[in-house]
Amino acid sequence: MAEKDRISSIFWLFLSLGILKESWGLPFGSLSRPMHGFFPFTVGTVLGLLSLAYLLKSWLGRKKEEEGFKFFPVSGGSKRIGLTLGSLLVFYLLLESAGFLIAAFFLIFVLIRFVEPQKWFYSVAIAVLISLSSYLLFQVVLKSNLPMGILEGLGF
DSSP states (O other), X not given: OHXXXXXXXXXXXXXXXXXXXXXXXXXXXXXSSBOTTHHHHHHHHHHHHHHHHHHHHHHHSOOOOOOOOOSSOSTTHHHHXXXXXXXXXXXXXXXXXXXXXXXXXXXXXXXIIIISOOOHHHHHHHHHHHHHHHHIIIIIISOOOOOOGGGGGGTO
């Protein structure tokens, strides 16, 4: 497995170098006034540092006996992935018509209740809490324009 880790970290290192090369000519700006090159340069730097750290870990780390590689190590893994992708698709389809609050509640509820099963009350409470707090963050604090859907006339 260490060889696969080295190969993947080298891939990410080269990708980060490509990002840094492309972002080098863009105006960087400052932390208080970032410009076009700020985000790609920062992402390239962080990605490069993380890939270097992982490459170093794969070379210096202790080697342990490898056990058989399983793509879905936990039973029902493919069902969870399908449920997650399906709920993301439903979120996308509901976003404009039902609105952000309802679509976000549905997505979070399905993920908490069915993908990583929790009790009904806990799932509903967490879904309400997360969807409302994300609405407040994006709509009220950051002044984003979230789709309200059927809740538009209710003053949200």
